[in-house]
Each structure stands twice: as structure tokens, then as C-alpha cells.
Amino acid sequence: xxxxxxxxxxxxxxxLGQLAGRVRHLVTEGFAAAGARGYHYRLLAALAQFxxxxxxxxxxxxxxxxxxxxxxxxxxxxxxYATRTPDPANRRRNRVxxxxxxxxxxRLLDGVLDTAQDAFLAPLTxxxxxxxxxxxxxxxxxxxPGSPGTAPEPPR
Amino acid sequence: xxxxxxxxxxxxxxxLGQLAGRVRHLVTEGFAAAGARGYHYRLLAALAQFxxxxxxxxxxxxxxxxxxxxxxxxxxxxxxYATRTPDPANRRRNRVxxxxxxxxxxRLLDGVLDTAQDAFLAPLTxxxxxxxxxxxxxxxxxxxPGSPGTAPEPPR
DNA sequence: GCACCAATGTTGGCGCGGCCAATATACCTC
DNA sequence: GAGGTATATTGGCCGCGCCAACATTGGTGC
Numbered sequence: 001x002x003x004x005x006x007x008x009x010x011x012x013x014x015x016l017g018q019l020a021g022r023v024r025h026l027v028t029e030g031f032a033a034a035g036a037r038g039y040h041y042r043l044l045a046a047l048a049q050f051x052x053x054x055x056x057x058x059x060x061x062x063x064x065x066x067x068x069x070x071x072x073x074x075x076x077x078x079x080x081y082a083t084r085t086p087d088p089a090n091r092r093r094n095r096v097x098x099x100x101x102x103x104x105x106x107r108l109l110d111g112v113l114d115t116a117q118d119a120f121l122a123p124l125t126x127x128x129x130x131x132x133x134x135x136x137x138x139x140x141x142x143x144x145p146g147s148p149g150t151a152p153e154p155p156r
Numbered sequence: 157x158x159x160x161x162x163x164x165x166x167x168x169x170x171x172l173g174q175l176a177g178r179v180r181h182l183v184t185e186g187f188a189a190a191g192a193r194g195y196h197y198r199l200l201a202a203l204a205q206f207x208x209x210x211x212x213x214x215x216x217x218x219x220x221x222x223x224x225x226x227x228x229x230x231x232x233x234x235x236x237y238a239t240r241t242p243d244p245a246n247r248r249r250n251r252v253x254x255x256x257x258x259x260x261x262x263r264l265l266d267g268v269l270d271t272a273q274d275a276f277l278a279p280l281t282x283x284x285x286x287x288x289x290x291x292x293x294x295x296x297x298x299x300x301p302g303s304p305g306t307a308p309e310p311p312r
Numbered sequence: 313g314c315a316c317c318a319a320t321g322t323t324g325g326c327g328c329g330g331c332c333a334a335t336a337t338a339c340c341t342c
Numbered sequence: 343g344a345g346g347t348a349t350a351t352t353g354g355c356c357g358c359g360c361c362a363a364c365a366t367t368g369g370t371g372c
Contacts (some may be wrong), residue, residue, distance in 0.1 A: 002216040005201035007266070012285070013179055013273050015292035020176030021330075022299045023169055028357075029226045037357070045161035056320060060158040062175065065360060070322055083303070092320040092367045096157065121299040124291065129168070132291045134236040135284060136171035147187050177359075184328075193328070212349060221331060226351055248338045248349040 010151045030112035035079070036105070039064055039072040041113070044098060044106040047082060052097035054087065081105050179276045183251040186268035192261070195220055195252070197269070200254060203238060208253035210243065237261050281305040 008014040022039075031037055042062035047053070050061070059069045073096055077083035081102030087093035098106070120128050180194075187193055203209070206217070229252055232238035237258030243249035247304040254262070267277045277285050285295035 002213075004217055004219070005198075005203040005205045008198060008218070009204070010289075011269070011273060012277060012289050012292060013183060013269065015289065015296050016172065016176050016179055017329095018296055019292060019299070020172050022296075023172055024357090025330090027169060039358085042161070042164060045163040049161045049163070054320075057158075061160055062164070063160070063359090064319070066325075066370095067361085068359080089322085090368070094321070113167065113169065117167060120295070120299070121168065123294055128291060131287060132290055133166075133168050133171065133293075135280065135288045136168060136175060139276070140171050140175055140178075143175070143276070173358095180328090181359090195329080198328090221329095222350070223332085223352075224330075228366075244338070246349085250350070 023116070026116040026120055027113060029114050033110065034105075034108055034112055036109055038074060039068065040081070041106070041109050043069070043072055044081065044102055044109070045095075047096065047098035048103060048106055054093040055096060056093070058091050058096060076102065079105075118136060165309055179272070180280045182272040182276055183269060184234060186272050187265065189263075190264055192215065192265055192270055193290070195224065196232060196237070197262070199225070199232060200237065200258055201253075203254035204262055208251050210249040211252060212249070232258065235261075244270060 003009070004014070028037060031041065039062075042064060043058055046061045050057075055069045056066060057071060058064070059066045064072065073082060073084055073094075077084050079101075081099055083097050083099060084094050085097075087095040090131055104134070121132075124132065157182070159165070161289060184193060186195065195218075199214055202214055202217045206213075211225045212222060212227060214220070214229070215222045220228065229238060229240055229250075232241050235257075237255060239253050239255060240250050241253075243251040277288075280288065
């Protein structure tokens with residue numbers, strides 16, 4: 001009927017992109033129902049795990065551009081989920097910290113994410129889920145800062 | 157250093173999204189160098205495999221919104237890669253067909269895609285690539301139109 | 313102390329992919 | 343002929359990822 005062209009259907013590239021779209025849809029849907037979006041969860045996760053930190057650190061850890069961190073932190077602050085105060089030790093920095101309400105919100109979003117993820121992984125057995133996670137983890141490790149592979153570029 | 161929060165790093169959701177971003181970057185980079193973008197390749201692939209067809213069919217097969225098909229087909233036509241002629245049998249439809257130049261362009265993009273994909277899958281053995289493709293294919297099949305799973309929604 | 317460079321945050325903008333609403337035209341069925 | 347449906351088109355919105363430019367601040371070498 002509306003089968004995708006073979007050129008697409010057989011390529012991991014296509015599969016990955018399509019699946020990412022599906023899972024993103026699931027997740028953003030759940031997040032939206034909770035009044036959040038992806039960036040919020042990422043930043044809250046980093047704040048909860050690593051404690052108060054600068055926006056630059058947040059961006060580096062969560063793979064969010066500094067300019068986008070500005071907006072996202074602003075939104076979190078507006079909702080009372082985080083505080084942004086000038087760092088007295090270094091007045092260039094903003095010290096961003098998670099609040100109690102933010103921690104609660106994060107726990108809520110954790111549930112949302114787990115639900116979405118379970119729905120997404122439904123057709124796979126626990127063993128296969130581990131396989132998948134392993135393969136993806138290795139791929140991501142290879143394509144991360146500090147993983148030469150194809151682009152060592154030592155002379156700069 | 158700039159490790160991602162555990163909440164993210166351990167979740168297939170995160171891995172998939174990050175990897176999709178990486179691979180998309182690789183592909184769009186290559187496509188851009190050839191003066192193309194993702195939608196162009198998708199449509200050309202469908203045109204090459206299924207022959208001349210309406211924009212609605214193109215959109216359904218390639219998972220592209222009809223309104224976006226309009227623009228993409230227009231771009232392809234501008235480059236001489238496709239022709240858009242009113243279908244005499246059904247004057248609502250446009251009959252979109254690939255040209256010789258379009259077929260050549262598609263072959264070129266095939267090479268670009270394969271190169272990018274090889275770079276992306278570099279850390280995996282052929283066996284693991286097959287494993288990955290299999291898992292992703294099954295997931296996508298489950299999350300496709302006509303795969304109830306979680307959303308049969310018979311009563312509407 | 314001063315000049316220079318690096319880091320940080322902020323504003324504004326761009327592109328792609330995905331999606332939706334409204335509209336006009338043509339077809340098809342009753 | 344009336345009403346509903348399919349098709350193309352226009353216009354717009356959002357999220358994510360990214361970049362350029364700028365001002366402020368910190369640190370470094372002279």
C-alpha cells in the first residue's frame with residue numbers, strides 16, 4: 001500500500017531516524033501534558049545529579065547550545081523549578097540550582113519517560129532491549145567528543 | 157568531564173535521539189554538498205522505484221506531509237530532477253515523474269548516503285549491524301500504521 | 313598597570329523536519 | 343444537482359540544533 005521505498009526501508013539510517021521521530025513524538029506528547037519539553041528534562045536531570053552549576057556546564061553535559069540554555073533555564077525559573085543567581089565567585093557565571101518543586105517535577109517526568117519508553121520497546125524482550133541498548137551505547141560512544149574514529153584531527 | 161546525566165545516558169530513548177541527530181548531521185552534510193536535502197532523496201527514491209505517481213502517494217510512501225511535498229517537488233522540478241504535470245485522468249492530481257538527471261542525482265545521493273552510513277556504523281561488525289537493523293526494523297514495524305500494539309482504537 | 317585573549321551569558325537569526333488549518337478545485341456518489 | 347471526498351496549495355507553528363555577534367568578566371603576559 002504505502003510501503004516505503006526499498007532504498008529507505010533497508011537502511012539503518014532511515015530506521016533510526018523514523019524511530020527517533022516516533023519515540024520523540026511519544027515523549028514530547030507526555031512532556032507536553034505535564035507542561036514540559038525535552039530541554040527541561042535534560043537540564044533538570046543534570047541539576048539533580050550534579051548540583052548547582054553554570055549554564056555553560058549545563059549545556060555541555062546535556063548537549064544543549066548555550067543560547068538555548070538561556071531560554072530553557074528562564075522557563076524553568078518561571079515555573080519555579082530552578083533558580084538563577086549570579087555566581088559571586090565569578091560574576092560571568094550564573095549559578096543555576098534545582099528547587100524542591102523542580103525535583104518533584106523531575107520525578108513526575110521520570111514516570112512519563114518510563115511509560116513512553118516501555119510503550120516504545122514493547123515488541124522487544126528484555127534480552128533484546130539490552131542488546132539494543134548495548135549497540136546504541138557503543139555507537140554513541142564512538143560518535144562522541146573524544147572518539148576519533150574518522151576525525152582525529154590532531155594538528156590544529 | 158561533560159558526561160551526560162545518568163537519567164539520560166542509560167535510556168534507549170536518549171541514545172536513539174542522540175544517534176539520530178549524529179547520523180542526520182552526517183547525511184544532511186553530505187546531501188547539502190550535493191545541493192540536496194532529506195526530502196529530495198526520499199521523493200526521488202519513491203519515484204525511481206514506483207514510477208510516476210501523485211504527490212499524495214509520494215507523501216504517504218515517504219512519510220512526508222502533503223504540504224511539504226509541494227515544496228520539495230517544486231525544488232526537484234526547479235533543478236530538472238523531476239517533472240510535475242497535471243494528470244489527464246484525474247485533474248486533481250499532479251503526475252510527478254523522475255527525469256534522467258533526477259535518476260543520476262539519485263545515484264549520486266546513494267553514494268553519499270552509503271558513505272555516511274558506513275562512517276556511522278564503523279564501530280559495529282557486520283553481524284552486529286545485522287542485529288541492529290533487525291531490532292530497529294521490528295521496532296519500526298510495530299510502530300507503523302496498522303500495528304495496533306498499544307493503540308488499536310477500534311471504536312471511533 | 314595595561315593590553316590582550318578566553319570564558320560566559322544573551323540576543324537574534326537560520327534550517328530542517330514534522331505537523332496542522334484553511335482553501336480551491338475536481339471527482340464521485342446518491 | 344447536492345453533498346461529501348480526494349488532491350494540491352498556501353501559510354503558519356513548534357522543537358531541536360546550530361551559528362554569529364555582542365557585552366561583560368576573568369585571567370595572562372607584557
